[in-house]
Amino acid sequence: MKRKIALTIAGSDSGGGAGIQADLKTFQELGVYGMSAITAVTAQNTLGVDAVYPMSLDAIEKQIDAVATDIGTDAIKTGMLFDSAIIELVAEKIKQHNWKNIVVDPVMIAKGGASLLQKEAVVALKEHLIPLATVVTPNIPEAEVLTGLSIVTMEDRKEAAIMLHSIGAKYVVIKGGHGDGDDLVDLLYDGSVFYTIDSKRLNTKNTHGTGCTFAAAMAASLANGMSVRRSFETAKDFVYLAIKHNLNIGKGHGPTNHWAYAEEKAAAIQ
Numbered sequence: 001m002k003r004k005i006a007l008t009i010a011g012s013d014s015g016g017g018a019g020i021q022a023d024l025k026t027f028q029e030l031g032v033y034g035m036s037a038i039t040a041v042t043a044q045n046t047l048g049v050d051a052v053y054p055m056s057l058d059a060i061e062k063q064i065d066a067v068a069t070d071i072g073t074d075a076i077k078t079g080m081l082f083d084s085a086i087i088e089l090v091a092e093k094i095k096q097h098n099w100k101n102i103v104v105d106p107v108m109i110a111k112g113g114a115s116l117l118q119k120e121a122v123v124a125l126k127e128h129l130i131p132l133a134t135v136v137t138p139n140i141p142e143a144e145v146l147t148g149l150s151i152v153t154m155e156d157r158k159e160a161a162i163m164l165h166s167i168g169a170k171y172v173v174i175k176g177g178h179g180d181g182d183d184l185v186d187l188l189y190d191g192s193v194f195y196t197i198d199s200k201r202l203n204t205k206n207t208h209g210t211g212c213t214f215a216a217a218m219a220a221s222l223a224n225g226m227s228v229r230r231s232f233e234t235a236k237d238f239v240y241l242a243i244k245h246n247l248n249i250g251k252g253h254g255p256t257n258h259w260a261y262a263e264e265k266a267a268a269i270q
């Protein structure tokens with residue numbers, strides 16, 4: 001059986017719950033062969049980020065080119081890109097290698113408040129990377145920064161989605177996790193139609209890495225040949241189960257359970 005392949009271009013989380021570690025675990029669980037180009041190394045655990053060490057542009061370019069010249073990829077996921085120089089390099093490389101199925105997770109701030117993206121880089125994200133995105137997957141605070149809107153109502157979310165589509169993302173997902181209340185709505189926009197998935201909020205502090213995991217699950221699903229809508233549904237199921245069966249690891253915001261989706265599928269077959 002020929003496996004599909006995905007590349008994550010993102011930061012490393014030493015605690016294993018977010019960043020490239022979450023991405024590679026998610027790719028694996030969805031049957032996709034995972035590869036990585038590391039943009040920054042973070043020293044962090046479930047209590048927070050202690051330090052951030054961005055990689056040199058040369059090191060990032062060499063990792064991407066090494067993958068491109070030999071292996072290629074069926075999908076890309078971008079996560080923490082740290083500054084505008086890294087964003088411009090990654091955008092240039094995606095164009096140069098003519099890659100498709102690009103999931104852009106516009107990572108900005110870690111759960112504990114540490115900055116994973118310089119303020120100056122927001123413009124580069126909008127000018128260079130989002131226009132290449134098959135799908136961009138902000139949470140509500142990220143969508144606010146990207147659009148300048150204050151997002152309170154569902155109409156605000158839809159307006160933000162329209163704006164992000166107009167700057168070039170083919171599809172826009174606005175994740176509902178940061179909304180208020182017990183009912184959570186994730187929104188997908190394809191440029192003409194809105195599609196939503198409703199779920200109940202799961203009450204736990206162990207949600208570290210959910211954004212990374214969601215975007216990685218979308219990238220793996222696109223690599224597997226699914227439509228964007230089906231990839232959105234799969235990513236939602238994957239993250240919902242990962243939070244529901246979270247591992248309670250560490251003393252702070254613990255990671256989610258990347259095994260849960262495949263384990264539930266296996267149990268359903270028996």
Ligand code: PXL
Nearest residue numbers: 011012013018019080107110
């Ligand atoms: O979830 C955002 C994120 C992305 N990438 C890295 C991170 C985090 C959150 O902590 O550490 C490397």
